[in-house]
Amino acid sequence: MSDESVDATDAHLLGIIDEYMGAFEPDPAESVGLRERILQIVREDAALAPATKLTTERGNPFRISTAEVRSIIRGAVDAVPGVRARSVTATPAGDPEGSAVDITMTVMMSAGTAFVSAAEDVRRSVADALAAHLGIPATRIDVTVEDVFVDEEGSHG
Incomplete structure (x- = not known):
């Protein structure tokens, strides 16, 4: 995976995370490091297994491990x-x-x-x-x- 595609993927994932955080407004104390942890989990899932393509309520596509x-x-x-x-x-x-x-x-x-x-x-x-x-x-x-x-x-x- 090129650095450019990783950056685009990270930007897309950050948009989805921002959407999630905006919709659910987690406690600031609980959200410390949340973005990086979510990115890490998504990267690990994407590298390990086939994924299912889904779409958030606002229309942002995302992939999750099948x-x-x-x-x-x-x-x-x-x-x-x-x-x-x-x-x-x-x-x-x-x-x-x-x-x-x-x-x-x-x-x-x-x-x-x-x-x-x-x-x-x-x-x-x-x-x-x-x-x-x-x-x-x-x-x-x-x-x-x-x-x-x-x-x-x-x-x-």
């Missing part, structure tokens, strides 16, 4: 009782593209878990996590049960 997006979604799924994430695909959507995301996932459910209510809990949890972590809404969240597991804690030996 693994990180999947991790956010898996964490949200695993937070739902009786459900465990398996495969996760996040596809940029919306207008402009990347201003939202379509999610397709497979999950395992504990035997005896009611699918309809658990699937709604999964959708709500994933949508909340995407909004909280990325500021991006989900336009679609497709949930397919791929497997059933027995919760050992609830079984009698």
Whole structure:
């Protein structure tokens, strides 16, 4: 990567960080070194793995590690009782593209878990996590049960 492209990338990232900081107004004591830390994290992610292209509410495109997006979604799924994430695909959507995301996932459910209510809990949890972590809404969240597991804690030996 040339110094010129790094400078352009840093300038673009600083614009996104300024947008974030302007929208959320963090406590000045908490923001010391925040810009440099965010730049460091983004550089590390960009160097390590494939990225998903998304867009902020104000239309600034950004890239985030696809693994990180999947991790956010898996964490949200695993937070739902009786459900465990398996495969996760996040596809940029919306207008402009990347201003939202379509999610397709497979999950395992504990035997005896009611699918309809658990699937709604999964959708709500994933949508909340995407909004909280990325500021991006989900336009679609497709949930397919791929497997059933027995919760050992609830079984009698």
